[in-house]
Amino acid sequence: MDTSRSTGPIVLLGPPGAGKGTQAKRIAEQYGIPQISTGDLLREHVRTGTSLGLQAKDIMARGELVPDGLLYDMVAGRLREADCGRGFILDGFPRTAAQAGWLDAFLEHQLFDNSKRGKCLPIVMQIDVGYNEVLRRLTGRRTCPTCGRIYNAYLQPPRVEGVCDLDGSKLVIRNDDREDVIRERLRAYEEQTRPVAEYFERKGRLIHVDGSLPVDQVSERVLGDLERRVIC
Ligand code: AMP
Numbered sequence: 225m226d227t228s229r230s231t232g233p234i235v236l237l238g239p240p241g242a243g244k245g246t247q248a249k250r251i252a253e254q255y256g257i258p259q260i261s262t263g264d265l266l267r268e269h270v271r272t273g274t275s276l277g278l279q280a281k282d283i284m285a286r287g288e289l290v291p292d293g294l295l296y297d298m299v300a301g302r303l304r305e306a307d308c309g310r311g312f313i314l315d316g317f318p319r320t321a322a323q324a325g326w327l328d329a330f331l332e333h334q335l336f337d338n339s340k341r342g343k344c345l346p347i348v349m350q351i352d353v354g355y356n357e358v359l360r361r362l363t364g365r366r367t368c369p370t371c372g373r374i375y376n377a378y379l380q381p382p383r384v385e386g387v388c389d390l391d392g393s394k395l396v397i398r399n400d401d402r403e404d405v406i407r408e409r410l411r412a413y414e415e416q417t418r419p420v421a422e423y424f425e426r427k428g429r430l431i432h433v434d435g436s437l438p439v440d441q442v443s444e445r446v447l448g449d450l451e452r453r454v455i456c
Contacts, residue, residue, distance in 0.1 A: 227256040231311030231454045232344040233331060235318070237421055238351035239413045240406070241358035241365070242435045243442060245374055247351065248315040250443045251450065258307050262317040264372075265298055266290060287400050287408030289416055292322050296330075303335055314346070321419040347453050348424045349446060351435035355410065362406045366395035380439070 234251060236244040248259040266284060269277030276298060280290045299317060302308070318324040328345060336344050353361075364377040368388035375382050375395060382389050400409065424430040431453075433445050 225253060225256045227310070229255070229310070229454060231255050231257055231347070231450065233311060233346035234313045234450065235327075235346045235348045235424075236313060236315050236351060237348060237417070237424075237430075238435060239353060239355075239358050239417075240409045241361040242351040242353045243361075243439060244315045244351060246439060247443060247446050248313045249372075251313050251446065254447055255311065255454075257311040257313060259313045259315055260299075260302055260308075260317070261315040262295060262299065262319075263315075265302065269298070284400060285405070287405040287412065289319055289412050292320055292326070295323070296326060299327075300330060300334070303330075318420050319417045321423050324420045324423045345429070347431070347450065348429050349431045349433055349449065350421050350424075351433050351442065351446075353435040357436055358410065359403075359406065362401055362409075363403060365398065365401050367398060368393050369396050 231251075234257075236248055238244050245259075245261060248261070251257070252259040266277070266280050270281045270284065271277070276294060279294060283290050295317070303312065314327075318327050331345060361376060361379065364379060366375045366377055366382075366386070367373070368375075368391065370391050370393040371388065373388060373390055375388075377385075382395065386395050387393070388395055400406075421430060431449055433442060433449065435442055437445075
């Protein structure tokens, strides 16, 4: 783990099932910075029954996107925490063009404005994977409720079926990983999140990574690309 340098903000884009969570964990380990998944933060709000959680619960169960305005305080609060000081990885945010604009403005004018770190726009990586491949990955996805490790029943199975290799917990299927909900999540991605990639592409800031490669090769490319760009 390299904790001597600052990476600044890193954004991972790509459809659900592209491997953002897996790659985010590897970047987090490499640089000692936190992975911030808005899906995980929202699931925690739902679990603990906060007012945000109550508003988001049914929307998430249908596979739709939570309205932009509900997310900004949650994200801003998390990014202001001390562990984000050298950098952080956003996984699952921004997911609409409006969120992308909000993030750029927030980073530029609020998070970094008065700090010695200076202006620091995110490094944005898009993990590209085709529709049928993500469908296969999502229907096989199993998660460890204890350590968060992600498996795939077909592609990356645990040593013992249904059991986490690391801590022996019983693996679970997320309730939005059912096929009808998956199709809705992919539709939301095509309609609302594609424009985010286009937003960063127009600004010449989008790095593409082929996410259909084996997971270790994807990591090699992701980490290699980051290494060339980590300048702060
Ligand atoms: P994920 O774990 O990233 O697949 O997110 C799970 C669900 O949380 C999504 O299907 C959305 O309902 C909601 N969600 C997560 N991040 C966002 C976001 N940036 N904007 C809107 N909804 C989100």
